[in-house]
Amino acid sequence: MSADGRNGFKIGRNLKGGFRFALFTVLTVICGLLFTQAEAQNYSFSRVSVEGNELIEPATIVKIAGIAQGETVSDAALNDAVQRLIGSGLFASADIVTSGGTLVIRVRENPVVNIVNFEGNRRLKDEDLAGVVKSQARRVYSAAQAEADAAAITQAYADAGRLAARVEPRIIDRGNNRVDLVFEIREGKVTxxxxxxxxxxxxxxxxxxxxxxxxxxxxxxxxxxxxxxxxxxxxxxxxxxxxxxxxxxxxxxxxxxxxxxxxxxxxxxxxxxxxxxEGLSYKFGKITTVSEYEGVDAAPYDAVVRIRPGATYSPLAIDTTISRMEKIALDQGLNFVNIVPRVTRNERDQTLDIVFALTKGPRVFVERIDIEGNATTLDKVIRRQFKTVEGDPFNPREIREGAERTRALGFFETAEVNSRQGTAGDQVIVDVNVEEKPTGSLSFGASYSVSNGVGFNIGLSEANFLGRGQYVSLNLAAGTDNKNSSITFVEPAFLDRDLKFRFSAYYNTTENDNSDYSTKRIGGSPSIEFPMGEFSSLELSYKVSQDEIYDVDANSSQLLKNEEARGAELTSSLGYRYAYDTRIGGLDPNRSVRFEFGQDFAGVGGDIQSVKSTALASYQMKAFREEVTLRAEIEGGALFTSGGDSRLVDRFTGNGKIRGFEPNGIGPRDLTATNEDAVGGNYFAVARLEAEFPLGLPEEYGISGGLFADFGSVWGLDNTLGIIDDGMHLRSSIGFSIFWDTALGPLRFNFSKALDKQSYDKEQNFDLTVSTRF
The missing domain is CATH 3.10.20.310 (membrane protein fhac)
Incomplete structure (x- = not known):
């Protein structure tokens, strides 16, 4: 590079250095001036003046601003004070200025809400929306709160399935610094x-x-x-x-x-x-019980195991077995026995080996059970759902089951049960928090069937009467040819024990209901029901009734005329009913068994001496990957009288037992009478087979189909008058059903054809039943 070039480069570099120095000097001077000016704006004041306020006291405004009189403040502090005033939600605008030694706070208050209104809402009521919003009448309007309320209303509609709902808050000036707050709602369609x-x-x-x-x-x-x-x-x-x-x-x-x-x-x-x-479906393998609790024999516990190797694995089977074992421990007076199911998986054959180990659990006791949220329901109604009481050993599984029983009452919207540490290390407090819901109902209904026509009913019920957990109902029904009324009272924990007390009374009349006579029946029955086992129960009852047959047509059977002449007769009887039902709580969700057997012994006073027995056994299972439901039922009854003939009001008619026949369409019939009346029989036996399956329609329509076959008979009389055929003649029918589960009620269409019948039987090839409640 030449000398001239090097000199030029040096001169340029000196010029750049000089420029940088000059720029630094200028910036330093400017910053100094700004700092000096900021320092100059710090000041103190001797008086505070508030302007523009109408409802809010000046002292309140000064307190919100957060500036003390005589305090030295800066512009930054004044700006923070303004932000505090705006952030309080009380003011639409705020400003702070200085005037000599006076600090002037100028505000414009937010208006007061006159009313809160909702427009455009049809699906959600005003009172429901009022519980959602926080803006209230006679309080200061806040734009931020109004927007939050609009969002809350939108969420309420979203919870109701209307995600397209839009809500706009609007204010209407009513003068004197008052406004109406209106939420304009566009509900949109259901999502x-x-x-x-x-x-x-x-x-x-x-x-x-x-x-x-x-x-x-x-x-x-x-x-x-x-x-x-x-x-x-x-x-x-x-x-x-x-x-x-x-x-x-x-x-x-x-x-x-x-x-x-x-x-x-x-x-x-x-x-x-x-x-x-999905994974793989496992079955139970080897099931054993071992004791790791010193001095406790495993044999009694192993004896209550009902799980069969090869059965499909179910958590319910495990829980049920543990419950049975814990009951054994309780009967033996053993506390803190912990049953631990140990599972060994066998991948090759897809089985699970279960070992129920009896171990000694920690010594933890229930200090107390705290119940909150029950304004109506008595504490004892909730407490009796828990088998554990204060001072008992703490059993987490039993507490969970108690919580499930509490929810199953149907008295509460929510029922949360939690445990927490008590006052000592070996103490636990159980908290039960419930939210009650209405348990009473007033219902109006209508029904229809081909045989009985149109009927109407009204019902009044209360499932938690006076908060005691008792059930009370009153029902009135009227059809084309019949009138029925009844009252029922149920105490589910009679004497605070696992006893169900029931009292029912009725008054029923028929007027030529598919017959040529009328009947009148009035009666009542108290009963006590108690559990016999895991799925079984026994009910003991007393029944008293007064029954009569009247208005028998002149062309009717002499047998019916004779019974009319007897007038109203009193029946007083003692009875029992045993029931075994696995439909609820059974270990296999695809199979259920129901069995019922009962007898009534009349003659405890009154005019009638008889023994009436009835029995029913049914089995239901789901097959073909649970797409098809198969049902099988057998039912029968027998009536034995002494001291006189049986009455029509006590005999069996077969009504509804065998499809394809009218009510009073089968059984013994007096063919010599012009009316050819069916007079009923002392015995009946029926077998019913049915399959329910999808029809290929979308399942949301609730429509399915079914095939059925019925077999049975009604027979036997104490007095045939020598002319009535009371033999056991087989009847049978087959048919097709359409089930429609609608929101208005279950509908069933039966199309049937009688196969085996007597010449005098009355067929009914189509039947429609409708039951609706409003």
């Missing part, structure tokens, strides 16, 4: 579940799994059914329902991997897809 589908399911079809969920697809009655609306909180419940369904069928590794929600293009529906992983 329905257009489709429920599943991925990963192989063992069960989409149709079967949709039956498990609480959420339903939109169907024909979408304007009535509310379970087809999208509710986000219900998804978690559905996931748990699916899990319980699979676990009860041996799929111990089942998982709901995800739930995909897709909004429809019209934004009025959701497409929900549950991605599941």
């Amino acid at each position: 329905e579940i257009e489709r429920l589908s599943f991925t990963g399911n192989r063992a069960y079809s989409d149709r079967r799994l949709r039956q498990v969920l609480g959420t339903k697809q939109a169907g024909l009655l979408r304007t009535i059914i509310q379970r087809d609306t999208y509710v986000a909180d219900r998804i978690e419940f559905d996931k748990q329902m699916l899990t319980d369904f699979y676990r009860a069928r041996g799929y111990i590794d089942f998982q709901v991997l995800s739930v995909t929600r897709e909004f429809s293009r019209e934004r009025d529906g959701f497409f929900l897809t549950f991605a599941v992983r």
Whole structure:
């Protein structure tokens, strides 16, 4: 590089250095001036003046501003004071200025809300929305609170399945610094579940799994059914329902991997897809019981195990077995026995070996049970759902079962049960928090059947009478040819024990109800029911009634005329009824058994001496991957009298027992009478077979089909007058049914054909039953 070039470079570098120095000097001077000016704006004041306020006291405004009189403040402090005033929500605007030694606070107050109103709402009532918003009349209006209230209303509509709802808060100036707050609501359409589908399911079809969920697809009655609306909180419940369904069928590794929600293009529906992983279904393998509790023999505990190797695994079977074993420990006077189920998985043969180990648990006692939230229900109604009382050993499983029993009462919206540490290390406090709900109902209903025509009824019931857990109901019903009225009272814990006391009374009349005579029956019955076993119960009862047959047509059977001549007669009887039912609480969700047997012994006073026996046995199972329900029933009865002939009001008529025949359409009949009256029989026996299956229609329509076959007979009289055929003649019928589960009530259409019959029997090839409640 030349000398001239180097000199030029040096001169340029010196010029740049000089420029930087000059710029630094200027910035330093400016900052110094600003700092000096800021220092100059710090000042103190001797008086505070508030302007523009109408309702709020000046002292309150000064306190909110947070500036003390005589305090030295800066612009930054004044700005913070303004922000505090605005942030209080009391003022639409605020400003602070200085005037000599006076600090002037100028405010414009927010108006006072005159009324809070809702416009455009039809699905949610004003009182429901008023409980959602926090803005209230006679309080200062806050724009921020109004926006928050609008969001809360929008969420309330979303919970009701209307995700498209829009809410706008508006104010109407009413003068004198008062406004009306109006929430303008556009409810939009219900956001329905257009489709429920599943991925990963192989063992069960989409149709079967949709039956498990609480959420339903939109169907024909979408304007009535509310379970087809999208509710986000219900998804978690559905996931748990699916899990319980699979676990009860041996799929111990089942998982709901995800739930995909897709909004429809019209934004009025959701497409929900549950991605599941089923895993393998396991069965029970070897079941053993061992004792690790010194001095405790395992044999009595092993004797109560009802689990069969090879049966499908079920968590309910494990819990039930543990309950039985804990009862054995209680009977032996042993405390703190802990039954631990140890599971060994056998992957090769897909079985689970279970070892019930009797161990000694920690010494923990229940200090007390605290119950909150029950304004109406008495504490003792809730306490008796827990077998554990204060001072008993703490049993977490029993506490959980008590919580389930409390929820099952149906008295509460929610019932949460939790345990916490007591006053000592070996003490536990059980907290029961409930939220009550209405338990009374007034219902109006209508019914229809081909044989009885149209009927109407009204019912008044209270499931938690006076908060005592008692049930009271009054029902009145009237049909074309009959009138029925009844009153029922039930005490579920009679004498604070596991005894159910029931009293019922009735007054029923029929006027030529598919017959040529009328009847009048009035009576009452107290009874006591108590458990005999896990699924069985025994009911003891006393019945008293006065019955008569009257208005017998002149062309009717002489047998009926003779009974009319007897007039009203009193029946006084003692009876019992044994019931065994696994439909609720049974270990196998796909099979259930029901058996009932009862007898009434009349002659404890009164005019009638007889023994009446009835029995019923039924079996139900689900087959073909639970798509088809199979049912089989046998039913029978026998009436034996002494000291006179049986009466029509006591005999069996077969009504409703065999499909394909009219009421009073089968059994002994007096063919010599012009009316050819059916007179009933002392005996009856019926067998019914039925299969219910899908018809291929979307399950949300609630329509399914069925096939049935009935066999049976009614026979036997004490007095045939020498002309009535009372022999046991077999009747049979087959048919097809359509079941329609509607929101208005269950409908059943029966199309039947009698196969075996007598020439005098009266057929009924079609029957429709409708029952609705409002």
